[in-house]
Amino acid sequence: MAKGTFDAAAFYAALNQTREAxxxxxxxxxxxxxxxxxxxxxxxxGKRPDVDGLAALAAWSSLNADTFVNRGDSDAEPETIAMISTYLRADKHLSADAAHALESIIATSYNQLRKK
Incomplete structure (x- = not known):
């Protein structure tokens, strides 16, 4: 399994460019x-920021943190339910409990209906 790494140096360099601009x-x-x-x-x-710091700096700079993730030689696609969960949890019209409930319903249905 490929191990992903975060290129903190490249992220910092991009932050610096944003700062200078x-x-x-x-x-x-x-x-x-x-x-x-x-x-x-x-x-x-050369140290990495914590996840909250990374999120704050990415939001401030409008940089996509995913751009700085090296995935090695992995061509793997994200799991469908993981992607759906991400969208549900980001939906400002849903409470955390509602997002979790919908995720459970969708995951159960998906697992029963997907091709084996």
């Missing part, structure tokens, strides 16, 4: 993105 300091980036300055310092030293 917006003519901001790293301190301003931290404030606007809602991350600590130490998160950015650690990234500058």
């Amino acid at each position: 917006r003519q901001l300091t790293w301190k301003q980036v931290a404030a606007q993105a809602g991350v600590s300055a130490s998160t950015l310092t650690r990234m500058a030293q």
Whole structure:
């Protein structure tokens, strides 16, 4: 099974390009993105951000974090139910409980009807 890795250096370089284009300091980036300055310092030293920091920085910069994931030689497609679950949980019209209930219904039906 292929092991995916996150290219933190490339993500940081893209963040830096965004920062420079917006003519901001790293301190301003931290404030606007809602991350600590130490998160950015650690990234500058080659360390990876935590998942919440990554999400905040990706949202701030409009960078797609998935672009920086190296999947090795894997050509695997995501599981259908996993993708449906992602959409359900992102739907602002559904509560977390409602999304989970729909996910359970769809997963049960899908597993009974899919080709073996």
